[in-house]
Amino acid sequence: MTALEGTPSVRRLTAWDPAELESRASEYGTPLYVLDLDRISENAQRLASAFPDAEILYAVKANALKDVLETLHGEGIGLECASAGELTRALDASDDGAAVHYTxxxxxxxxxxxxxxxxxxxxxxxxxxxxxxxxxxxxxxxxxxxxxxxxxxxxxxxxxxxxxxxxxxxxxxxxxxxxxxxxxxxxxxxxxxxxxxxxxxxxxxxxxxxxxxxxxxxxxxxxxxxxxxxxxxxxxxxxxxxxxxxxxxxxxxxxxxxxxxxxxxxxxxxxxxxxxGRYLVADAGVLLTEINTVKAARDTTVVGVDAGMTTLLRPAMYDAYHPIRNLTAAREADSSDAERGREQIPQTIAGPICESGDVFATDRTLPASERGDVIAIGNAGAYGYEMANQYNSRPRPASVVTEDGTVRLARRRETIDDVTRVERER
CATH class of the missing domain: 3.20.20.10 (Alanine racemase)
Structure with a gap:
């Protein structure tokens, strides 16, 4: 049996264990990116199987986290870089000039x-x-x-x-x-x-x-x-x-x-x-965010979360669709002692940024949200953290990686001190 037999060609958001993801949010805080390095390896092996005679280079701009680059280099994948900064990170991760292209x-x-x-x-x-x-x-x-x-x-x-x-x-x-x-x-x-x-x-x-x-x-x-x-x-x-x-x-x-x-x-x-780029890392990552506000608006229920367009820009920039799951509601539904199921209602999931475009989903039908619930946004492994920014002086989120059943912090959460340091240290 090969390493790929039995593994799906795409990992849906429902395949992630809600209780495990909630525990990551509890331990490391939110917003939080979670990346599965084993899934990245599976995607790399699937590509290599489909293109056995081709040279495969990973487009680093999709996700430049060092753990990601090291994982892909370990799978025999080269690294294609769109900037000098990406090239520096690729060489740091691989120490292999022959594996690196600068475009x-x-x-x-x-x-x-x-x-x-x-x-x-x-x-x-x-x-x-x-x-x-x-x-x-x-x-x-x-x-x-x-x-x-x-x-x-x-x-x-x-x-x-x-x-x-x-x-x-x-x-x-x-x-x-x-x-x-x-x-x-x-x-x-x-x-x-x-x-x-x-x-x-x-x-x-x-x-x-x-x-x-x-x-x-x-x-x-x-x-x-x-x-x-x-x-x-x-x-x-x-x-x-x-x-x-x-x-x-x-x-x-x-x-x-x-x-x-x-x-x-x-x-x-x-x-x-x-x-x-995207094919290798998109379905290997999710973004976790906590609900802080639930309000009835004229035509919808607005659900405010602590992630925003500064955390995941794709919906605001490209009108991109990302799957969304209420992990707390899913865990309750899976629990043997859960006596209630939540009503499914249309909800608008919005962030804390002072822009009308700071919305992850409009009128998405989900279990009725409650303050403190943890939500997962799927397919966030590509162009998630890489496009994160500090607009509204918001620090960028942390990232954790999972590999062989273990979890570790791969990138700490920024602080306001990180945001303002370049003004003080000049």
Whole structure:
């Protein structure tokens, strides 16, 4: 029996034990992120099984917690970084330059300075440039190492228009310029190793045609580059593999995506590289928050919680849906001595931020809430803490991880002193 047999392809919020999650909230306080490292390993193994011949890089921006990076590196997954800060964290977690890619998007000067300095210590790392200007700036800093070119194939897909990167002018060199740009880079003694593009984030099974068209275009570009410049090590088609946030959505047919990717790429004398982020960590994390206010409004019942858009930004930024479960009510229902069941009523779950957009759900039908109840917000392992902020001078939450049945604090809760320290220590 393999490690994956019997494990679901998606972990729903109802699969988390409500009593155990409540105990985490009691011990560590709320708001609190809980991450299951064993689930992250399962997701990594599932990807490796579907893409056995591909290089898999994890998009660090999804969740840069050191425990997450160490877990994925231990599973043989590389680390793709969108900033110098992420690159520093990836090297700290892996100490392996060959496993790290830096994908620059209009990189600030201090980012390039830091990345080139890291390259001097780790000459095996790969830098992906998204413009000729960035290549010039790297050359000015003495960089002539492993260079990948981000191209713009003109095809985008994803769960929201703000994350459909494949056709956005911000990202990459126009595909028709790729051969000339890489030929010039090779003449300037850069070690040209690959091409890269990313269609978008949260691609679902019903967007498979767009994904297939995008990968096919990348295969065409790779063959043109090979003919003009020479063999490439890899063709990186990004990640963007979606996960089902809604309870009635089916999980991504990963085998179908893998087969479509290989077929669409065609005959290319280079390794296929993929860069999943969300798929590896989303369903491995939940956000716990406590109810502090229940009030009857004109058209709904408003349930106030101690997490907000500063804790989990996705609902406010993308109108994103996240499953929600009242853990206290679920535990009561599971208890043998529970004599009552709560009425199911529509409720609006709102945070403490002074913005009308600070809402996690509107008119969501849930068991009637009571002050002190603990609520879990599911699929919070990706782009949760990474997008947390200190708006309204609110400290960011703590994170705990679970692994092999043990629980440990992975990141302490910030304090007001942390928020104001940069003003005092200047």
């Amino acid at each position: 620059a998007v209009n990189p600030p000067a201090h980012d390039l300075d830091q990345v080139v300095e890291a390259w001097e210590a780790y000459p095996e790392l790969t830098i992906t440039a998204g413009s000729e200007d960035t290549i010039d700036r790297l050359a000015d800093r003495g960089y002539d190492g492993r260079l990948c070119l981000r191209v713009n194939p003109g095809i985008g897909a994803g769960h929201h228009e703000k994350v459909q990167t494949g056709a956005a002018a911000k990202f990459g060199v126009p595909a028709e310029r790729a051969v000339d740009v890489l030929a010039d880079a090779a003449e300037r003694s850069f070690d040209v190793v690959g091409i890269h593009a990313h269609v978008g984030s949260g691609v679902s099974s019903d967007q498979l045609d767009a994904h297939r068209e995008f990968v096919s275009r990348m295969g065409e570009i790779a063959r043109s580059v090979t003919e003009a410049v020479g063999d490439l090590e890899f063709v990186d088609v990004g990640g963007g593999f979606g996960v089902p946030y809604r309870e009635d959505e089916q999980p991504l047919d990963l085998e179908a995506v893998a087969n479509a990717t290989r077929e669409a790429l065609g005959d290319v004398n280079a390794q296929l590289t993929i860069e999943p």
